[in-house]
Amino acid sequence: MEKISFDQLQEELYHEKLENGLEVYILPKKGFNKTYATFTTKYGSIDNHFVPAGKKELVKVPDGIAHFLEHKLFEKEDGDVFQQFSRQGASANAFTSFTRTAYLFSSTSDVEKNLETLIDFVQYPYFSEKTVEKEKGIIGQEIDMYDDNPDWRLYFGAIQNLFENHPVKIDIAGTKESIAEITKDMLYECYHTFYHPSNMLLFIVGPVQVEEIMKQIKENQAKKTFPTQVEIERKFESEKEDVSEKKLVLPMNVHSSKCLVSIKATDTEKQGEEMLKQELTTNVLLELLFGRSSENYDKLYSSGLIDESFSFDYTQEKGFGFAMIGGDTNNPDQLATEIKRMLEEEKSSSKITVESLERTKKKKIGAFLRAVNSPEYIANQFTRYAFNDMNLFDVVPVLEAIKIEDIHNVADNLISENRMAICQVVPKS
Amino acid sequence: MAVVSETIKEMSGIKLHMVKTDKFKTNTIIFKMKAPLQKENVTKRALLPNVLQSNSKKFPTTGQLRGYLDELYGATFYIDLGKKGEYHTISFAMEVANERFLSDPTPLLKTAIDFLVEVLTNPNVADGEFHNETLEKEKRSLKQRIQSIYDDKMKYSNNRLIEEMCKEEPYSLHVHGKESEVDSISGKDLYAYYKKALAEDELSLYIIGDIEEQEVEQMVNDKFTFSSRASQAVEKKQPVQIEEKVIKEEQDVKQGKLNIGYRTNVAYGDPDYFALQVFNGVYGGFSHSKLFINVREKASLAYYAASRVESHKGLLMVMSGIDSSNFEKAVSIIKEQMQAMKNGDFSDDDLIQTKAVIRNQLLETLDTARGIVEILYHNVVAGQQIQLDEWLQRIETVTKEEVVKVANKIQLDTIYFLTGKGATK
Numbered sequence: 020m021e022k023i024s025f026d027q028l029q030e031e032l033y034h035e036k037l038e039n040g041l042e043v044y045i046l047p048k049k050g051f052n053k054t055y056a057t058f059t060t061k062y063g064s065i066d067n068h069f070v071p072a073g074k075k076e077l078v079k080v081p082d083g084i085a086h087f088l089e090h091k092l093f094e095k096e097d098g099d100v101f102q103q104f105s106r107q108g109a110s111a112n113a114f115t116s117f118t119r120t121a122y123l124f125s126s127t128s129d130v131e132k133n134l135e136t137l138i139d140f141v142q143y144p145y146f147s148e149k150t151v152e153k154e155k156g157i158i159g160q161e162i163d164m165y166d167d168n169p170d171w172r173l174y175f176g177a178i179q180n181l182f183e184n185h186p187v188k189i190d191i192a193g194t195k196e197s198i199a200e201i202t203k204d205m206l207y208e209c210y211h212t213f214y215h216p217s218n219m220l221l222f223i224v225g226p227v228q229v230e231e232i233m234k235q236i237k238e239n240q241a242k243k244t245f246p247t248q249v250e251i252e253r254k255f256e257s258e259k260e261d262v263s264e265k266k267l268v269l270p271m272n273v274h275s276s277k278c279l280v281s282i283k284a285t286d287t288e289k290q291g292e293e294m295l296k297q298e299l300t301t302n303v304l305l306e307l308l309f310g311r312s313s314e315n316y317d318k319l320y321s322s323g324l325i326d327e328s329f330s331f332d333y334t335q336e337k338g339f340g341f342a343m344i345g346g347d348t349n350n351p352d353q354l355a356t357e358i359k360r361m362l363e364e365e366k367s368s369s370k371i372t373v374e375s376l377e378r379t380k381k382k383k384i385g386a387f388l389r390a391v392n393s394p395e396y397i398a399n400q401f402t403r404y405a406f407n408d409m410n411l412f413d414v415v416p417v418l419e420a421i422k423i424e425d426i427h428n429v430a431d432n433l434i435s436e437n438r439m440a441i442c443q444v445v446p447k448s
Numbered sequence: 449m450a451v452v453s454e455t456i457k458e459m460s461g462i463k464l465h466m467v468k469t470d471k472f473k474t475n476t477i478i479f480k481m482k483a484p485l486q487k488e489n490v491t492k493r494a495l496l497p498n499v500l501q502s503n504s505k506k507f508p509t510t511g512q513l514r515g516y517l518d519e520l521y522g523a524t525f526y527i528d529l530g531k532k533g534e535y536h537t538i539s540f541a542m543e544v545a546n547e548r549f550l551s552d553p554t555p556l557l558k559t560a561i562d563f564l565v566e567v568l569t570n571p572n573v574a575d576g577e578f579h580n581e582t583l584e585k586e587k588r589s590l591k592q593r594i595q596s597i598y599d600d601k602m603k604y605s606n607n608r609l610i611e612e613m614c615k616e617e618p619y620s621l622h623v624h625g626k627e628s629e630v631d632s633i634s635g636k637d638l639y640a641y642y643k644k645a646l647a648e649d650e651l652s653l654y655i656i657g658d659i660e661e662q663e664v665e666q667m668v669n670d671k672f673t674f675s676s677r678a679s680q681a682v683e684k685k686q687p688v689q690i691e692e693k694v695i696k697e698e699q700d701v702k703q704g705k706l707n708i709g710y711r712t713n714v715a716y717g718d719p720d721y722f723a724l725q726v727f728n729g730v731y732g733g734f735s736h737s738k739l740f741i742n743v744r745e746k747a748s749l750a751y752y753a754a755s756r757v758e759s760h761k762g763l764l765m766v767m768s769g770i771d772s773s774n775f776e777k778a779v780s781i782i783k784e785q786m787q788a789m790k791n792g793d794f795s796d797d798d799l800i801q802t803k804a805v806i807r808n809q810l811l812e813t814l815d816t817a818r819g820i821v822e823i824l825y826h827n828v829v830a831g832q833q834i835q836l837d838e839w840l841q842r843i844e845t846v847t848k849e850e851v852v853k854v855a856n857k858i859q860l861d862t863i864y865f866l867t868g869k870g871a872t873k
Contacts, residue, residue, distance in 0.1 A: 027549060027551070028473070029549065048471070049471070050469065050471030051471055051815050052451075052814055052815055053808075053811065053815050101735040101736055101740075102801075105735065105801050105802075105804070105805045106736075106801045107804070108807065108808045110805065110808065110812075111735075125812055127807070127808045127811040127812060156749070160703060160750050160769055160770065163702040163771070164751055164769050166702045167701050167702050167703055168600070272699055272700040272701060274595045274596065274598045275595050275596045310514075310518075311514040312510075312515040312517070317509065317511045320510070320585065320589075323588050326589040327589060327593075328596070347592060378518045378519055381518060381519060381520075382517075382521070382522030383522065384521060384545075385520070385522030385545045386522045388474060388521070388545045388549055389473070389522075389543055389545070391473060392472045392473055392474060392816070392817075393816070394815070447700065
């Protein structure tokens with residue numbers, strides 16, 4: 020077991036890669052009541068075109084299957100795993116993102132039992148035709164719920180504008196039609212391809228005894244046998260640089276309009292420290308341009324174009340990335356024009372000073388300290404970083420090293436008219 | 449050892465609550481103002497904190513104010529409005545890094561307290577009026593916020609239920625006030641209300657983190673000077689006769705939203721309160737509860753089906769998103785499950801399981817500074833002094849008979865259904 024210390028943060032992290040390939044991390048947190056554990060596979064909504072374990076040909080699976088599998092893994096022959104967790108005083112949950120599926124629990128007692136339950140339920144799949152059919156009704160309602168949610172529709176519309184082929188444009192839950200095609204055999208096929216321990220990471224954070232927990236996990240894994248894992252072969256169609264659609268307007272049953280400007284990122288093949296630097300620098304750039312202390316924010320807010328729902332965000336994973344800027348507005352066209360103008364202005368005549376950069380870096384460092392109060396943040400983000408060969412605890416030193424030239428470079432690469440699109444939600448007339 | 453050790457100091461016009469803990473890398477400061485919910489001033493109360501947080505005499509623009517916070521290692525500063533029983537609450541919250549974890553040793557807690565005092569007591573006012581441009585900006589933003597509630601159908605239908613159910617009670621007022629009243633508030637009106645609120649509201653200041661209590665007490669004593677005030681207790685209002693009402697509203701939505709309101713006739717501080725918490729856990733609070741199992745897992749009608757308790761008003765709210773055609777089916781399952789609770793149709797295991805989950809949930813909440821304040825503030829609202837250890841203890845000793853007894857106090861009041869177009873038959 021390897022021990023990694025972060026002196027400034029006063030944290031210690033323990034790591035071991037088990038024989039079957041499973042990566043295990045433990046971060047003891049004194050003074051906290053709860054222990055939080057996540058068991059995550061590097062498998063999300065974008066992994067829909069791959070060579071199944073033990074086969075040679077590529078297959079394409081229905082939209083929404085990773086999320087469907089996440090739901091179904093909780094159900095076993097003898098009932099529902101939620102029940103077992105709550106009998107042990109824990110609350111359990113799971114989520115599916117573009118690139119990951121995570122199963123988790125948090126509890127303030129019986130941590131060993133709950134950990135055993137977590138690892139075992141994820142590693143013993145049980146799917147039947149009957150329960151698969153029943154789940155279609157439940158997920159159908161989840162899909163309807165999101166369909167009525169204007170912020171979700173706006174966000175996904177903004178992504179769909181950017182990508183022509185990349186599966187990130189597919190809604191994570193799929194559609195009622197696509198999930199209708201899902202069968203128990205397809206679930207097993209996806210499961211056996213992506214839930215091998217060598218494609219997974221277990222993270223435990225809380226007031227735990229490190230050696231005992233590690234021993235427990237090793238014993239649990241030693242009892243199980245897994246086939247020898249071969250490299251998973253995923254297929255992604257090539258994606259052009261330009262956006263797929265410049266503009267999408269969604270009339271909905273709402274009173275306020277909404278507008279997002281999205282930008283398709285370049286250089287998204289990077290991993291490791293290079294990726295971390297690009298991601299953090301882009302975040303700092305957006306904060307400088309549109310943060311609440313920026314001139315742009317003040318201008319947009321004072322002119323009544325935005326309210327406090329205005330926000331911005333940058334997402335980057337291997338193979339795709341995008342920035343989003345916008346929020347509620349009474350004039351979606353004018354807001355789009357203004358945001359684009361502000362972006363272009365940054366590129367042609369940057370107003371960013373060393374002073375404002377230093378201030379923004381301080382803000383980001385403070386935000387990181389705040390975030391590491393949260394066991395959820397640490398476990399989820401650490402896992403995401405690790406899947407991209409980055410280290411969460413490098414955030415502060417990498418932020419500190421950002422120079423004004425780095426900001427200019429990122430702005431030069433990111434801001435380009437052919438990679439920008441607009442998505443709006445407007446009241447149905 | 450106590451799960452949370454809270455030190456309370458009575459000062460002039462304000463109570464200081466300190467929780468010393470070394471588990472966080474930040475310090476949290478939350479200032480709360482509480483007053484009875486009243487039609488005449490609820491919109492002003494919604495506007496006031498928005499105007500105060502946007503600038504001050506020392507920081508005359510939002511850019512300057514926010515820039516200063518960025519300098520303090522991105523101190524967060526935000527406001528929040530709440531409704532606790534028949535009270536309206538305004539919170540100003542700050543979170544600031546503990547300098548122990550930074551290479552720069554500037555004392556951030558003291559600076560943050562100074563900042564909060566500046567914003568609260570030195571507003572951008574001239575000639576007895578708030579700065580007009582700021583006021584207009586925040587009025588626009590408030591109207592937008594009120595309007596956008598319509599767009600979030602989950603929130604909207606919950607609000608509509610409360611509006612219908614508590615029609616004759618102050619509780620029906622919305623925390624953000626009324627859109628139609630925003631325009632008529634002048635800078636003068638708002639300044640007069642600001643003076644009144646600071647003089648009359650019940651004020652509480654929470655400071656959570658790795659702090660030196662004596663030092664903090666001294667700091668607060670020096671900086672926060674308010675006049676003393678009388679307490680403002682409100683009478684609990686509730687209709688004498690409760691009759692079941694069904695309200696259906698049609699909109700262009702894919703998913704119907706079903707919200708059901710019950711009167712619990714039990715409030716925080718009542719002897720039955722802990723039994724009510726256990727009741728809610730067995731009935732609908734968790735993913736092992738009757739509603740989740742029967743509406744979602746067995747009948748496959750919904751993605752979410754849950755209940756929650758409003759502790760001070762004495763309400764139990766059930767919510768579920770269903771296909772519009774399944775209204776009757778869902779309502780009948782929810783009612784059947786309520787009847788099962790009243791009949792004592794649940795096992796000792798259900799009880800044990802629920803208590804373990806409630807205990808876990810409470811302890812988890814105490815792992816965040818905001819959660820600590822949220823829980824401790826119940827005592828302020830209800831004028832009680834229940835320690836958290838007592839809370840945990842009393843949950844543990846709740847019996848099946850007590851849960852059945854509390855179940856039989858619960859009365860169905862209003863069923864609200866937001867339904868898709870053409871679905872009502």
